[in-house]
Amino acid sequence: MDDVVQHFAGPPDWLWYILAYFFLAGLSGGSYVLATLLRFRDGPGDEAMARIGYYIAFPPMLAAPILLALDLGRPWLFWHMLVNTTPGRPGLNFAYWSPMSVGSWALVVFGAITTVSFAAALVRDGKLRLPLVTRVDGRAFNVVGSVFGLFIAGYTGVLLSVSNQPVWSDTWALGGLFLASGLAGSAALMLLLTRYRPEARQSAGMLSVSERLYTLLELVLILVFAATLFAAGTQGQVFGVPWLALWLVVLAGLVPGLYGLATRGVTVDGAAALRHSPAVPLLVLAGVLALRAAVIFSVQV
Amino acid sequence: MPHITPGQAYGFFTDTSVCIGCKACEVACKQWNQLEGNEPSFLDGFDNTGRLDAENWRHVQFHDDVPDQTTTDGNGTAWLLMSDVCKHCRQASCMEVCPTNAIIRTEFDSVFIQPDVCNGCRNCIAACPYDVIGVNHTTGIAQKCTLCYDRLQSDMTPACAKACPTESITFGPVEELRTMAAKRLETLHAQGVTQAGLYGHDEKVYGGLNAFFLLMDRPEKYGLPDERNAVLPSRNNAGGYLTAAVTAVLGVLGGLIALGRRKEKVSEVESDG
Amino acid sequence: MTNHWRDIRHADLILVNGANPAEAHPVGFRWLMRAKLDRGAKIIHADPRFTRTSAVADTYVRIRTGTDVAYFGGLINYVLQNNLHHDEYVRWATNAGFVVKEGYAFDDGMFSGFDQEQGVYNTKLWAYETDDDGHARIDLDHPRSVLNLMRAHYRRYDPDTVARITGVPRDQFLQVARQVGEMGRPDKVMTIVYAVGLTHHTTGVQLIRSAALLQLLLGNMGRPGGGMNAERGHANIQGNTDHAISWDILPGYLRIPAPGQRDIAAYLDESASVKQHPRAVNFFGENYRRYLVSLLKAWYGDAATKDNEFAFHHLPKPAANASWISIFDQALRGRMQGVILSGMTATSIGPDSNQVLQALSNLKWLCVMDPFATTSSEFWQAPGMDPATIQTEVFMLPATHWIEKDGSFTNSGRWAQWKDQVLPPEGEARHDHWILAELFLRVRDLYETQGGKFPDPVRQLDLPYRNPRKPELDEIAQEINGRDLRTGRRLSTFVDLNDDGTTSAGDWIYTGHYPEEGNLTKRRDGVQDPAANDPTGMGHYPNWAWSWPANRRVLYNRASADENGRPWDPERPGIAWQDGAWVGDVPDYPVDTGPGPDAPLPFIMTGEGVGRLFSNAVADGPFPEHYEPVESPVVNLLHPEVSTTPVAFRYDERAGRPNRFGTVADYPYVATSYRLTEHEHYVTQNVEHLVQLQPEAFVEVPAALAREKGIRTGDRVRVSSRRGKLEVRAVVTSRLGPLDIDGQRVYQIGIPIHWGFVGINTGQHWLANALTPFVGDASARTPEYKSFLVNLEKI
Numbered sequence A: 001m002d003d004v005v006q007h008f009a010g011p012p013d014w015l016w017y018i019l020a021y022f023f024l025a026g027l028s029g030g031s032y033v034l035a036t037l038l039r040f041r042d043g044p045g046d047e048a049m050a051r052i053g054y055y056i057a058f059p060p061m062l063a064a065p066i067l068l069a070l071d072l073g074r075p076w077l078f079w080h081m082l083v084n085t086t087p088g089r090p091g092l093n094f095a096y097w098s099p100m101s102v103g104s105w106a107l108v109v110f111g112a113i114t115t116v117s118f119a120a121a122l123v124r125d126g127k128l129r130l131p132l133v134t135r136v137d138g139r140a141f142n143v144v145g146s147v148f149g150l151f152i153a154g155y156t157g158v159l160l161s162v163s164n165q166p167v168w169s170d171t172w173a174l175g176g177l178f179l180a181s182g183l184a185g186s187a188a189l190m191l192l193l194t195r196y197r198p199e200a201r202q203s204a205g206m207l208s209v210s211e212r213l214y215t216l217l218e219l220v221l222i223l224v225f226a227a228t229l230f231a232a233g234t235q236g237q238v239f240g241v242p243w244l245a246l247w248l249v250v251l252a253g254l255v256p257g258l259y260g261l262a263t264r265g266v267t268v269d270g271a272a273a274l275r276h277s278p279a280v281p282l283l284v285l286a287g288v289l290a291l292r293a294a295v296i297f298s299v300q301v
Numbered sequence B: 001m002p003h004i005t006p007g008q009a010y011g012f013f014t015d016t017s018v019c020i021g022c023k024a025c026e027v028a029c030k031q032w033n034q035l036e037g038n039e040p041s042f043l044d045g046f047d048n049t050g051r052l053d054a055e056n057w058r059h060v061q062f063h064d065d066v067p068d069q070t071t072t073d074g075n076g077t078a079w080l081l082m083s084d085v086c087k088h089c090r091q092a093s094c095m096e097v098c099p100t101n102a103i104i105r106t107e108f109d110s111v112f113i114q115p116d117v118c119n120g121c122r123n124c125i126a127a128c129p130y131d132v133i134g135v136n137h138t139t140g141i142a143q144k145c146t147l148c149y150d151r152l153q154s155d156m157t158p159a160c161a162k163a164c165p166t167e168s169i170t171f172g173p174v175e176e177l178r179t180m181a182a183k184r185l186e187t188l189h190a191q192g193v194t195q196a197g198l199y200g201h202d203e204k205v206y207g208g209l210n211a212f213f214l215l216m217d218r219p220e221k222y223g224l225p226d227e228r229n230a231v232l233p234s235r236n237n238a239g240g241y242l243t244a245a246v247t248a249v250l251g252v253l254g255g256l257i258a259l260g261r262r263k264e265k266v267s268e269v270e271s272d273g
Numbered sequence C: 001m002t003n004h005w006r007d008i009r010h011a012d013l014i015l016v017n018g019a020n021p022a023e024a025h026p027v028g029f030r031w032l033m034r035a036k037l038d039r040g041a042k043i044i045h046a047d048p049r050f051t052r053t054s055a056v057a058d059t060y061v062r063i064r065t066g067t068d069v070a071y072f073g074g075l076i077n078y079v080l081q082n083n084l085h086h087d088e089y090v091r092w093a094t095n096a097g098f099v100v101k102e103g104y105a106f107d108d109g110m111f112s113g114f115d116q117e118q119g120v121y122n123t124k125l126w127a128y129e130t131d132d133d134g135h136a137r138i139d140l141d142h143p144r145s146v147l148n149l150m151r152a153h154y155r156r157y158d159p160d161t162v163a164r165i166t167g168v169p170r171d172q173f174l175q176v177a178r179q180v181g182e183m184g185r186p187d188k189v190m191t192i193v194y195a196v197g198l199t200h201h202t203t204g205v206q207l208i209r210s211a212a213l214l215q216l217l218l219g220n221m222g223r224p225g226g227g228m229n230a231e232r233g234h235a236n237i238q239g240n241t242d243h244a245i246s247w248d249i250l251p252g253y254l255r256i257p258a259p260g261q262r263d264i265a266a267y268l269d270e271s272a273s274v275k276q277h278p279r280a281v282n283f284f285g286e287n288y289r290r291y292l293v294s295l296l297k298a299w300y301g302d303a304a305t306k307d308n309e310f311a312f313h314h315l316p317k318p319a320a321n322a323s324w325i326s327i328f329d330q331a332l333r334g335r336m337q338g339v340i341l342s343g344m345t346a347t348s349i350g351p352d353s354n355q356v357l358q359a360l361s362n363l364k365w366l367c368v369m370d371p372f373a374t375t376s377s378e379f380w381q382a383p384g385m386d387p388a389t390i391q392t393e394v395f396m397l398p399a400t401h402w403i404e405k406d407g408s409f410t411n412s413g414r415w416a417q418w419k420d421q422v423l424p425p426e427g428e429a430r431h432d433h434w435i436l437a438e439l440f441l442r443v444r445d446l447y448e449t450q451g452g453k454f455p456d457p458v459r460q461l462d463l464p465y466r467n468p469r470k471p472e473l474d475e476i477a478q479e480i481n482g483r484d485l486r487t488g489r490r491l492s493t494f495v496d497l498n499d500d501g502t503t504s505a506g507d508w509i510y511t512g513h514y515p516e517e518g519n520l521t522k523r524r525d526g527v528q529d530p531a532a533n534d535p536t537g538m539g540h541y542p543n544w545a546w547s548w549p550a551n552r553r554v555l556y557n558r559a560s561a562d563e564n565g566r567p568w569d570p571e572r573p574g575i576a577w578q579d580g581a582w583v584g585d586v587p588d589y590p591v592d593t594g595p596g597p598d599a600p601l602p603f604i605m606t607g608e609g610v611g612r613l614f615s616n617a618v619a620d621g622p623f624p625e626h627y628e629p630v631e632s633p634v635v636n637l638l639h640p641e642v643s644t645t646p647v648a649f650r651y652d653e654r655a656g657r658p659n660r661f662g663t664v665a666d667y668p669y670v671a672t673s674y675r676l677t678e679h680e681h682y683v684t685q686n687v688e689h690l691v692q693l694q695p696e697a698f699v700e701v702p703a704a705l706a707r708e709k710g711i712r713t714g715d716r717v718r719v720s721s722r723r724g725k726l727e728v729r730a731v732v733t734s735r736l737g738p739l740d741i742d743g744q745r746v747y748q749i750g751i752p753i754h755w756g757f758v759g760i761n762t763g764q765h766w767l768a769n770a771l772t773p774f775v776g777d778a779s780a781r782t783p784e785y786k787s788f789l790v791n792l793e794k795i
């Protein structure tokens, strides 16, 4: 078969730590972006909902470096990602063509940004006295943060593609796909957490509309992803058993959003969004996880 | 051989038509580089090493295509024997993705992983199209053929080439090796061994492999991507980021659309409440 | 080897039969590859299996094990039928024209002169017609000339018959024959490379001779790039043989004395060749006495005098054969008290290891000298043995490994090369020669103090070493070289050896390797400067180490030039007569004797002065004849009544033990056993890196047969012979395939030998020799490791 792409590369064994990181990065980046959008809109409940977003964005950025370090063969040398220790060639490492290198720096920056926005949220909620941060955490700051948020949620897919692995390197859709599912997942998570912050409820409707749209976007990108693999002839590896099971979870995770889109289109119905059980957003999140699991594991085990 | 001089490109010409699968190269490499090797395990009787990894920087492949005939031509065409190794690519995928700069190009134009710089992220493994690199389970770092960097520095031929009894592995300045290979190919073709072909001797594969091969079958047969498939990881940067960017834009738009539909519904929520 | 490793690169055609050099001699194999790469030589590998040698050969020929006499016989016939032999060479340098005495006959597989109850031939009947002074009658056209008898003998080996015996189809055999036929031309030369794939048969000696005959006919003996080249075994097995490790000779290939030989004269009568041609030099025969006397002087020193026949009576005159199998046969018969094994592990090397284990259990004591525990030192706890029932007392004497001592290795090309000690001895390990010296001195003390039967051979043995308890190998090397006892100076050539007790030499063929100038085996003038070190350009490197005899690199090299001393092929000269002197290699000829019609004949060692196409020096026939292996799937096509050789030595039968041979009815498949690159017999089971390369015992199964039995690579199979079984993995491959033997489908199964119950991976305890038959070749008594019958089942 001449049209089949040849692959002989061996697996890097990026498994559970990486899966966890990819999942968290998606949610952290996604919720920061949504939070910022809400803060800009600034309707009733929006600021409250925004803060939920900023709260969510922070913890994953604490976990991320730890997960990544743990995945290294030599965890204590994680800082070599940033600093060149080659004898006689001191300096910082930055290779724009290597997503892992770019990503490392992005993590540092976004980590700092989420920390500030998190602290600011606390201050604004009166849980912390540190007026300074609120001054830093201005709109411009949030916009910049969102840009990094979008990057963090998406670059993980690009990182996989920039390799010679079957599937990963046969597609250019992974970055977008991970970003879309990250956004959808973040929306779902924020909706879930409104349960603990009633004053945010008024934004629920908007959020669920955005979730529907992101779900649609994700679906489209899944199709694009599949198409590119068929072109390369490697579809069998991701969509074959046992991975099919994971893909079913992914699709299940799309159902609420698509159903909403089908029944209500883009009309807001916050009440509906809030009425249904926590199982629904959890299902969506499960889908976000399953997507990454399917992509990561099917290639390596 | 004249002295091994820094500044010149050195490598291997591996001629599979004279390889006898004796594995002297495999063992010599382990001896010199003090590699323990993996737990003994039976794979197919002749190749019980399986693949290149952190413990095997040379690996002799066996592909048994011997036809069931009472007489058979040999010349390396029926039972394919090939000693595989890091290709020391002129355009090295592993080097391209390494975030720590652990992978450098030495004064001998070889591709070398600095053990004390590598932090074991394994990005290079995802990148190497030849499945050359492995992680050492005790030190946690990525390892592969060093082209005997230490030996070259003291003007010694790499251990594997030194040990090879049939000169299937020839070490030397890449330019000389290329001329030698071309001659060898001619002779073989003249002798009617038409299957013989060179791989990696020119720019068509990763700008040229400093460790290149004379093969008796299609490259794929030996686990080597053909010219069309010998591509660098960075090729996917543009496409990948672009899709991500478009998605980002759509994402923000989506957000704005959602935000766009405002007031009318708000009341509804209230009345509901 | 008549030639040497490096010389192989001069060949145009290389026949590899019964050898797998790529795996068993990978380093020497480089020279076959050089011949191929540098001069486009062709390699034809005839083997039951397609091996790593076949992989790079030009042509692989699948042959049924044990049938090479038919293969070479067919080639001989092809050459003779088409008059492709080197006529001038054959007339001048072989006994083709010698007329064989009336009475020699060959009918239905039997040569004349068979003694029924002894089961041996009276070889004296295979003689020449002679005139009054004992010279043979020569007449090429005589109906009983060697050449005419040979034509008649091999006429039966026509291509169809060859195909029906060997399994090599007619046209494919003829393709080989055509290439071989070319090699009779003076400007062409072929070498034949062989090893134990020919020797490990009850017809071993004849298998090899059949190839030698072909080489003589084609005029390839004595020529660079030609010859008969045996790839030897262990790094120093050639040295072992030269110094009489084997039972039938004294050092330097002097015959072992026989019962009834009361004095040297009687011994010479039966041992030394006699001059059978006026122009024969008969060098060996003429000097036999000198070499024997010098040997006796080396052993018994002053106790060896003219008046006591130089202590000839001290030498054993064994009535019984003392070959490897014979020793264990004696043990089985309960006639052996104890055995010392040194550098050899009886249990593993077989044949018929179950019977060997029995033999070891019959011993009072067993002493193993070895750096490692072996399957012999541990035999009493072999799987299936019950230690409680074994009374044999086992002594383990840790010996130094060869890497822990200096000394010389003599390689296949007869080059004696000195090596240094690489590692200091470990722990309590002692050098073999120290252990033996100690043992000997203690035994001698016992004789001195307690007396005993016939003590003189022990009491009078001369140990002229600084410290007799710890002789240095350097001292022993000097002793082997020999001295002029009048001056005490070491000799530089065996030509100076005398038979009057004025010289000594521990092994005459080594005289000259350690002259007064020093130890020549240490010389290393090699490729670092070819111009200076290889003056002839023929790769002899005369100042690299030292090769016996006389540092000659190619034996019989007089035959590399024609009667007038002109090389057959000026491109590849051996020696040449140029303005009054021989130039080139060290001539295998009287140095200052010129060539010409009246000059001495070329083969100076034989009584005939020429190479022997017909010979009575072998026990099983003057012309090689095809006989089936003792266990064979078919009866002999040429003479069904005499299917196997009548003189093969069947130990169990002779000893009255129950038969242990199987038949094709119960054991339908042919098996052959052999080596893999990755291991050196059994000792490398102690080497981690090599055990990783070849961790588990396996057998190679033909794909076609595997399909019938539903066997896949990696499956466990049971391979069993009448004598024992293996339960190991299968490697399924078309490299072994079915053969069509006279219309019968015959499968061959491959059995690597390397595993046992001692070493790193003791899970792999199966002994290949559990399967092999306890039977030996008539002349050499070499076991038939290479063809026997087995059954194969999937487990």
Ligand SMILES: Nc1nc2c(c(=O)[nH]1)N[C@H]1C(S)=C(S)[C@@H](COP(=O)(O)OP(=O)(O)OC[C@H]3O[C@@H](n4cnc5c(=O)[nH]c(N)nc54)[C@H](O)[C@@H]3O)O[C@H]1N2
Binding pocket: C016, C017, C018, C019, C020, C021, C023, C024, C025, C046, C047, C048, C049, C051, C063, C064, C065, C066, C067, C068, C194, C195, C196, C197, C198, C231, C232, C233, C234, C672, C673, C674, C675, C676, C677, C678, C679, C680, C681, C786, C787
């Ligand atoms: N790697 C390695 N090298 C070794 C050794 C070792 O153990 N390991 N041992 C050394 C020793 S002691 C020796 S004696 C040599 C032996 O060297 P070889 O004789 O080359 O070794 P074998 O593998 O025993 O047999 C050679 C070939 O003979 C084939 N054969 C069997 N029967 C026949 C027959 O009837 N006709 C023909 N034409 N071929 C036949 C077998 O299939 C096998 O491929 O190797 C030496 N070198």
Ligand SMILES: Nc1nc2c(c(=O)[nH]1)N[C@H]1C(S)=C(S)[C@@H](COP(=O)(O)OP(=O)(O)OC[C@H]3O[C@@H](n4cnc5c(=O)[nH]c(N)nc54)[C@H](O)[C@@H]3O)O[C@H]1N2
Binding pocket: C196, C200, C233, C234, C342, C343, C344, C345, C346, C348, C349, C350, C369, C370, C371, C372, C374, C399, C400, C401, C402, C403, C432, C673, C674, C675, C680, C681, C682, C683, C684, C753, C768, C769, C772, C785
């Ligand atoms: N079925 C079958 N059986 C065979 C063969 C076959 O082809 N098929 N081949 C036969 C042949 S040709 C051979 S040569 C034999 C080989 O059989 P062996 O010679 O028994 O095999 P090795 O493992 O080489 O044994 C050598 C032993 O010598 C020891 N040793 C090494 N150096 C020294 C030293 O300096 N001093 C002492 N004392 N010991 C030392 C090693 O530790 C090792 O135990 O097998 C024979 N058996």
Ligand code: SF4
Binding pocket: B085, B086, B087, B088, B089, B092, B093, B094, B095, B111, B127, B128, B129, B130, B131, B132, B133, B144
């Ligand atoms: S073969 Fe693989 S490891 Fe070697 S240089 Fe090329 S990409 Fe790097």
Ligand code: SF4
Binding pocket: B097, B098, B099, B100, B101, B102, B103, B113, B117, B118, B119, B120, B121, B122, B123, B124, B125, B141, B142
């Ligand atoms: S594992 Fe080491 S060498 Fe490989 S990419 Fe990571 S840091 Fe570079």
Ligand code: SF4
Binding pocket: B028, B029, B030, B032, B033, B057, B058, B085, B144, B145, B146, B147, B148, B149, B158, B159, B160, B161
């Ligand atoms: S060059 Fe050195 S490191 Fe590389 S394979 Fe050969 S021996 Fe091993």
Ligand code: SF4
Binding pocket: B018, B019, B020, B021, B022, B023, B024, B025, B026, B060, B083, B163, B164, B165, B166, B167, B168, B169
């Ligand atoms: S040493 Fe040479 S001949 Fe032997 S396996 Fe390696 S490359 Fe092939």
Ligand code: SF4
Binding pocket: C024, C025, C026, C027, C028, C235
């Ligand atoms: S093991 Fe030693 S003797 Fe045997 S081939 Fe290798 S170098 Fe030669």
Ligand SMILES: [Mo]
Binding pocket: C196, C232, C233, C234, C237
């Ligand atoms: Mo041997």
